[in-house]
Amino acid sequence: MSDASTTDGISEPSAFFGAEQAQITEELDPSIWSEIDGFLASNPGGQERLIPLLHMVQESVGYLPFAAQEYVADKLGLSPAQVYGVVSFYNFFTTTPRGRYQFKVCMGTACFVRQAQRLVDALRADLDVELGGLSEDGLFNLDQARCLGACGLAPAVMVNNRVYGELTRLKLKKLVQSLRSQADRKSKKGPDGSGGEASR
Numbered sequence: 001m002s003d004a005s006t007t008d009g010i011s012e013p014s015a016f017f018g019a020e021q022a023q024i025t026e027e028l029d030p031s032i033w034s035e036i037d038g039f040l041a042s043n044p045g046g047q048e049r050l051i052p053l054l055h056m057v058q059e060s061v062g063y064l065p066f067a068a069q070e071y072v073a074d075k076l077g078l079s080p081a082q083v084y085g086v087v088s089f090y091n092f093f094t095t096t097p098r099g100r101y102q103f104k105v106c107m108g109t110a111c112f113v114r115q116a117q118r119l120v121d122a123l124r125a126d127l128d129v130e131l132g133g134l135s136e137d138g139l140f141n142l143d144q145a146r147c148l149g150a151c152g153l154a155p156a157v158m159v160n161n162r163v164y165g166e167l168t169r170l171k172l173k174k175l176v177q178s179l180r181s182q183a184d185r186k187s188k189k190g191p192d193g194s195g196g197e198a199s200r
Helices: 031-042 047-061 066-076 080-089 109-113 116-127 169-188
Strands: 005-007 010-012 101-106 140-145 157-159 162-164
Touching: 031 047, 031 066, 047 066, 047 080, 066 080, 101 116, 109 116, 116 140, 116 169, 157 169
Parallel strands: 101 140
Antiparallel strands: 005 010, 101 157, 157 162
């Protein structure tokens, strides 16, 4: 008989695999707690809310900090091990910080033969980040993808959920500049979108 117990179909490992990492102090925006509470209040139910709630947290924070996982576990009546088990099972969840803009350069055959590697090299230089890494300003991640399914647009790059095709070095540079400007505009707005300090 297994040592694992089960609650509503969610199995609980015998130990919290992320326990050591969970002890790392994480500085989180206090608003995340009210966002979680607000989500639960507007979506009544039980433990079936776990995955949608984790999606909401990751979209808001950029990843799933262990402190947030523990808070979610407490609110849903689960153990941290149960929540961590779900997070570690699905590859669309991440426990490491992610940038606001996640670049994935397609390295499929069509893109590769159309110089996709040049795009990788250009992004490494423009974003000052290595493959698999996070830029120092916290805005960008850079990764490669086996195929984005956009062969007719080769060479292609996905930024978050949007695909940009037929890219050249110049087009890519303009895209990065546009995203930096967009991030700068967002950072200057207050939490209510009214324009931050300048509007007070």
